[in-house]
Amino acid sequence: MADGLRLDGIAIDLAGEPLLRIDAEVGPGEVLTVMGRSGAGKSTLLAYLTGTLAPTFEARGRILLGGRDITCLSPDRRRIGILFQDALLFPHLSVGGNLGFGLRGGSRRTRRDRIDAALAEVGLEGFAERDPATLSGGQRARVALQRMLLSDPHALLLDEAFSGLDTDRRDRTRTMVFETARRRALPVIMVTHDEADAKAAGGARIQLG
Numbered sequence: 712m713a714d715g716l717r718l719d720g721i722a723i724d725l726a727g728e729p730l731l732r733i734d735a736e737v738g739p740g741e742v743l744t745v746m747g748r749s750g751a752g753k754s755t756l757l758a759y760l761t762g763t764l765a766p767t768f769e770a771r772g773r774i775l776l777g778g779r780d781i782t783c784l785s786p787d788r789r790r791i792g793i794l795f796q797d798a799l800l801f802p803h804l805s806v807g808g809n810l811g812f813g814l815r816g817g818s819r820r821t822r823r824d825r826i827d828a829a830l831a832e833v834g835l836e837g838f839a840e841r842d843p844a845t846l847s848g849g850q851r852a853r854v855a856l857q858r859m860l861l862s863d864p865h866a867l868l869l870d871e872a873f874s875g876l877d878t879d880r881r882d883r884t885r886t887m888v889f890e891t892a893r894r895r896a897l898p899v900i901m902v903t904h905d906e907a908d909a910k911a912a913g914g915a916r917i918q919l920g
């Protein structure tokens with residue numbers, strides 16, 4: 712992803728009061744860490760970037776991804792992937808069904824091969840038929856990551872994505888996400904309260920609020 716992600720003069724107000732102001736640039740494969748007190752607007756910023764901001768907010772400023780202005784695109788056309796705390800999977804679909812959700816086109820066979828390869832990449836061979844309710848937190852996190860990557864995003868947002876995991880799983884999942892981002896040259900914006908997350912990211916930091 713050449714050029715990375717640029718936040719150009721983003722300003723979000725709530726009930727006529729300024730909530731947040733941000734200008735930032737995140738290069739391909741780099742991680743920008745966003746920290747700040749509860750209510751500072753961290754999740755609001757991510758909602759603006761994914762195009763899902765509630766109409767109660769007034770927002771302005773441009774989002775440039777790979778040199779393209781995506782500010783006015785609908786959420787599904789922005790090519791921005793997001794991972795939340797608790798790695799939510801669709802409970803009515805199998806693990807394979809969850810992974811196939813973002814896949815468009817291709818024969819049944821090709822889709823199946825891509826799902827199997829995505830599972831193998833994160834050490835979950837043979838998990839396609841499993842019910843998501845039977846997975847551990849770390850396994851769910853890996854399925855959620857692969858589901859997002861199969862939709863071929865050009866940038867990655869993390870909203871406390873590692874918070875639900877114990878220390879050991881948290882370290883491993885985090886390393887896997889950052890390595891994937893580097894390999895695919897995806898710019899990453901990570902919202903976290905955790906100092907260890909910020910240290911592991913190694914990139915620039917912004918404090919909101």
Ligand SMILES: Nc1ncnc2c1ncn2[C@@H]1O[C@H](COP(=O)(O)OP(=O)(O)OP(=O)(O)O)[C@@H](O)[C@H]1O
Pocket residue numbers: 725730747748749750751752753754755756765767
């Ligand atoms: N849909 C909404 N309508 C109106 N106000 C909202 C809405 N969502 C959030 N807010 C308010 O916007 C402000 C920013 O909320 P946001 O969730 O972005 O904070 P945050 O920094 O992510 O907090 P936390 O660390 O607790 O997750 C808060 O004052 C919150 O109450």
